[in-house]
Amino acid sequence: MGLLRYLYGPGRHEEHRDPHVVAGFRSAPELEPGVRADGSRDFRRLDALFTQPLALLGERNYRQPVWHLPLRAAPEDPVMSDQQWARIAHEVMDRVGLAPAGDFGAVRWVAVRHAADHVHIVATLARQDGGRPDVWNDGYRVRDACRAIERQYGLRRTAPADRTAARRPSRGEIEKAVRHGRPLPSRTLLRRKVQTAAAGASSEAEFFRQLRDEGVLVRQRFSERTAGEMTGYAVALPDGLNSDGRPVWFGGGKLAADLTLPKLRRRWTGADGSVHASSPLRPLDGRHLSERTRRAVLRTAVRRAADESATTNEFLDRLRGEGLLVKLRYSQTVDGQITGYAVAFAAEHDGHEPTWYPGSRLADDLSLSRLRQRWASPAAYRQSAAGQDELTPEERQAFYDDAARAAAFATAQIRRHLVTNPHAAQDACWAASDALHVAARVTGNRHLHRAADAYDRAARAPCGRIPTPTPAGNALRTTARLLALTGMAKDRTVVSTMVLVANFISLLDTIAQLRSLQERHAQADAARRAAAHTREARPAGGAPSPPPAGPSAQARLAMAAFPTAWAPLPQDAQNRSAPSAPTGPARSGRRRP
Secondary structure (H helix, E strand, C coil): CHHHHHHHCCCCCCCCCCCEEEEECCCHHHHCCEECCCCCEECHHHHHHHHHHHHHHHHHCCCCCEEEEEEECCCCCCCCCHHHHHHHHHHHHHHHCCCCCCCCCCEEEEEEECCCCEEEEEEEEEECCCCCCCCCCHHHHHHHHHHHHHHHHCCCCCCCCCCCCCCCCCHHHHHHHHHCCCCCCHHHHHHHHHHHHHHHCCCHHHHHHHHHHCCCEEEEEECCCCCCCEEEEEEECCCCECCCCCECCEEHHHHCHHHCHHHHHHHHHCCCCCCCCCCCCCCCCHHHCCHHHHHHHHHHHHHHHHHCCCCHHHHHHHHHHCCEEEEEEECCCCCCCEEEEEEEECCCCCCCCCCCEEHHHHCHHHCHHHHHHHHHCHHHHHHHCCCCCCCCHHHHHHHHHHHHHHHHHHHHHHHHHHHHCHHHCHHHHHHHHHHHHHHHHHHCCHHHHHHHHHHHHHHCCHHHCCCCCCHHHHHHHHHHHHHHHHCCCCCCCHHHHHHHHHHHHHHHHHHHHHHHHCCCHHHHHHHHHHHHHHHCCCCCCCCCCCCCCCCCHHHHHHHHHCHHHHCCCCHHHHCCCCCCCCCCCCCCCCCCC
């Protein structure tokens, strides 16, 4: 077996010292490979013991019949003896179900130790009684076993397998990216692009349009039963080709559990499916919009409807389809003749009457008379329409200011949950990822890109569930949508960007506190890393971001109410992306919890 020869070898960097068997399906001395006269190891007997059960399976054998699990202690953990590692290995194999205690027909396995802080468990996926062992979801059983071992031996406590981790690139994908000189594997880069497009879009059409604008190849899957019904999608990079020169496609569910098409639709329509999916204004919470922003957003929606229409009736139908309220003005001389229109947001959260905006007040060319002239001679209009829908610097600043205000509102709402109910802010934690991804894209700031990637796990609910919308989550979706509408302009104001970044820092610090209260330590670490990256974000010509603030009054109350959840983690644990305590299976092609 090649893996055993590697474990007994010098390692890639001479890191293997004194390799020896500490445990196995028989006693350790019985399984230790013999030493030849020249000092080399004789693996023939051990190879035969491991290969024999595989022959009993025949065609039922696994394509990859070797099960490999490295178990590593954290640097601050005590150095354990061979006897302790042996007991740990036996307990893991028992809890995983590959070699339960007292099962003499279980798989054959050994645990090899060649360093002070870790061992490698190697097993063949064939039972000695001719059965095929079940390894489905074994990573979650390994995680449960590791947590039990951590409690028993007083090792560093690590996070449970909460099914929030994204699908990791395979080793082949990582090596392919290195060969082609790419900074990220295709799967990781596509996940970032899809998440950003989903955050900035509000409908399927806009989502796929943004992906194509980013240079992503899109393949849509349609139902075989219902004509025209889209049931899924896949994405690929133009230069992400296989050996046959064809694009390597990734379905949304292969990127992240919450990026399947049904879950994206719930993102745009609400958890109960009650919101019309075609409205680009639904993600905007009106309570956070200034007068200037309202007018600019309405102007953008009205202009889009006009661009896609050719008659007055079609134009008015599209406005209503966008989720806008429409009020018509009729002629006083000609019965039934429409002479003008006004629009308003469909829902006002302050309970007041809607604010109406006539088309001519939004822009000179959006009055009904000018639109009719445009539809009568579309060729002439196209020559003079370039740049008409660009935001002014004042409007773009208003968008940033309103986005920052919405993020501050969300932070205040989450802080309330620190005391009342730490588990009620899942929607806000999820929506914060949208705001970070879109902010990174529109600002082009590499630190915000790193923050969005680092925060990714802190956003997810177990199994990719879509949370019920809340005011805090809607505020952060408003932040994402407003930033997406600003585009990639170069005249963003430094002060507005700095305020937004400062509010993001407060938001991420608060979410880290919330995840700690929930005892989701992996997610809390992800939020802390995102906050650290955000603090490094420096708008061009701007001052440094503010230092982290101390706990708020609500946070101090929460720390008193839940004291065990606030035990400080070692500094090393806060700076690493994964715990160094015992980890799950490291077998090629397997995903880890």
